[in-house]
Amino acid sequence: MAARCVMVLGTSSGAGKSWLTTALCRWYSDQGLKVAPFKAQNMSNNARVVPVAGAGGAGGSGFAAWGEIGSAQYFQALAARAAPEVRMNPLLLKPEADTRSQVVLMGQVSAELSALPWRGRSARVWPQIAAALDALRAENDVVVIEGAGSPAEINLHASDVVNMRVARHAQARCLLVADIDRGGAFAHLYGTWALLSHEEQALIHGFVLNKFRGDPALLAPAPEMLRERTGVPVVATVPMQWGHGLPEEDGVFDDAAQGRAGAGGALHTTVAVVAYPRISNLDEFQPLKSVPGVRLLWARAPADVAGADWIVLPGSKSTAADLAWLRAQGLDAAIAAHAARGGRVLGVCGGLQMLGEALIDTHGVDGNAPGLGLLPLVTAFAAEKTVRHTRNTFGALHGGWQALSGTVVAGYEIHHGQTAQHPAMAAAGDLAHEVVPGLAWQNARGNVLGLYLHGLFEDGNALHALFGAAAPTLETVFDRLSAGVDSWFAPGVLASLVSMPNHAPALDR
Template identity: 80%
Template sequence: MVLGTTSGAGKSWLTTALCRWYSNQGLKVAPFKAQNMSNNARVVPGPGGTGADAGGFGAWGEIGSAQYFQALAARAVPEVRMNPLLLKPEADTKSQVVLMGQVSAELTALPWRGRSERVWPQIAAALDALRAENDVVVIEGAGSPAEINLHASDIVNMRVARHSDARCLLVTDIDRGGAFAHLYGTWALLPEDERALIHGFVLNKFRGDASLLAPAPQMLQDLTGVPTVATIPMQWHHGLPEEDGVFDDRSTAAGAVQTTVAVIAYPRISNLDEFQPLKNVPGVRLQWVRSPADLAALGAADWVVLPGSKATASDLAWLRAQGLDGAIATHAARGGRVLGVCGGLQMLGEALIDTDGIDGNAPGLGLLPLVTAFARDKTVRLTHTCWGTLAGAWSALSGVEVSGYEIHHGQTAQHPAMAAGGDVAREVMPRLAWTNAAGNVLGVYLHGLFEDTAVLHALFGTRALTLDSVFDGLARSADACFAPGVLAALIARPAPGTTPAAA
């Protein structure tokens, strides 16, 4: 199990690397995270692993994107047991609760601490099943295991570790400063029986001469009995999508900038990980934008992207409050490319209509003659389709086959009154994508466009790093950074007459 002293310490990165490393040893591997809080989600087979029926509909479910990528790294089929509980923040004090891949209105309405005992049996059953079916399960924790205000209702960190008697690594971000205090403080706040499960400390994101760390690792081991088993250097270009963070110029693709892509970073942005392949394309600069000044600082941005949103009406109000609506309209009027994905597509239309209290009513940006009606039923599915004929800025996509996924409440259609007046959106993917008459504004429900190699090649004439090459690079990094024998020892069977924690 990979635990962290804080959020952002590197748990997801390390878990993914270990999934591929153990898979490379010829083992059957699966990832697991009991509870993830993220608006980055993927569509996977639901309970029973049935997936869609022949018509394309069926028991699809959602899991956090991090576990999806970890499953691919493990060479396993991603499925809902790998992340049985997903919390999707809709506001500062509210999250949609997804249990075993399905939205639960009942659990969403419960207070935070009231959920744990309700969901623990399904979490434990999912973990037990994965352990029974695999040689290795690599478990990711959440936040810090030493959140003493949450310890009694914990269902993601040490309760999971105790249930599975997991051998735990505790990773910290040394670039933040205070790494040894973070490690010692986390260890010291754990009960003694839980301390015994910590088998190694990991220093992540280190910059400089590792010899200068001495004598701190030995001093820490003298205090805790736990060795520091790895020092991982800072890696700006590892190629793995960030789980929830944003990126800056240090993590964009190297080389001369040929295309600048500005992504609007509203508060409830979702599925930002789908833009990672653009960061891996030579010559593409990807930049988050939160104000007209940010957009102006880029000069003439080639693209403006409105990504997905977990709270479309709220994020649209935020966008207007920043003055970005005018900046986007000006960019479009000048012929600049505008792309809206899922919630971004909904914002590009004339209106959001919500009669069931799902998301909210709002006027749209008016860049596409469309109207979106929110529905209680959520569309969650994988989709394989083909682009129709596109004119103008996005014409390179014409006829290209594409695979992706849908996660949305709203359903979008042509605005009837505007159609009667002659303003008709061009449907370039049945019920999924539309452009304006000029062809420079494109809205699409399909997530994962830039993970499709055919789409990347059509737009940029190149191919980004494959995920397999990214995963293999992570595994090589882990192998080089860990002390010899540590990774093998973490999964070694205990000697007869010993407990796993003592082995």
């Protein structure tokens, strides 16, 4: 029997689809069901490395054994107690500019699809999306599906491959989520429902009000009035979740928390992460929000890094363009001055490439550019992308990063190009100290470190070495979310969504 499907739709981006899908994955798993997440199409530069089914598995060493999916589906799989893999997010769009994205289909970059116009891709990708969903349904009891943006974008309905087309294909029982903190939630819910076809309206089994602050009793009589107009009940009112512990799916920065040290305690380290326009894999910094005494800042101007103990240059989906943006903001001079004073600088992936002397692009992958000159390295971009898990031991470090010496860390790589010592600078005696072969280097002074490894702060060994502390585990986060939805949803609603054949009504409507 095919898995029963529960789908989380939103009235807008940022309504809370991703974290609610994660919570439902853990809740249904807690009921003893075999669960898998699914999102047909994700647009995000937050990606994780996972095995490609049938390509050698996690132990394979070949390039084709690994692929990319959106980080949200990676975490949802862990919440479901399932092994993350590419079928859970068959289509990933990684924005490289306002009008251009790299297309990743079933984990692998497709140059052909990347060159097609947006609407021209639908017919090409739908068969593989449908096949991936059908395969997951055949292997699981429940598939929890996440939509994208809003299902009522009528200009995109004809080319839809992620919202109601998926819902109809799976005959999913859908929950529609609205962010009530923004205002207008009842209008958002009604308007979204009203723009759907009658067939699609029948798939909406409950409305969810998310990010509510106050007494839920004050909402009356609006939920009942909405039900009278639509036949759909409000099945949950979710209180505002400050610091729920999951990275934000769309890279929404928590600027409201800029001045607070994570998890309390006396402030001892301020970490400023440069937030350039094409920042990628920013979710790997989420654990820093929970380390006692650490304050995490998102820096967009020189004033934002003033007084920081660390400046971090994160990954980038467009390294040369983000480097140009960084210079335009005057952040290059601020970073150089910070390093000259002995302040710690960390570059991750694209950030590592920026720290070197030059970016060389003979394949038209990213662009040529002079680097920041803080490490005597040069990066040559390659047409083939490196995508793999990695586990390494840091060699002997010195200076500000000495605490990492001998630390075993696990993470992942997603990058175009390779980085190496600048030959002319080596001849002049300016050598980078290679602390992990081919992956990590530091300067002679020891305060600037660059590495290709993503996930440093998600590794408990690294957190303990750097801060003598630990962040809450993902298991703790997942269990807390599961307990939350168990209390926020009306009794019996979640069970009813999977207790009958998909064509039967889940609730008394």
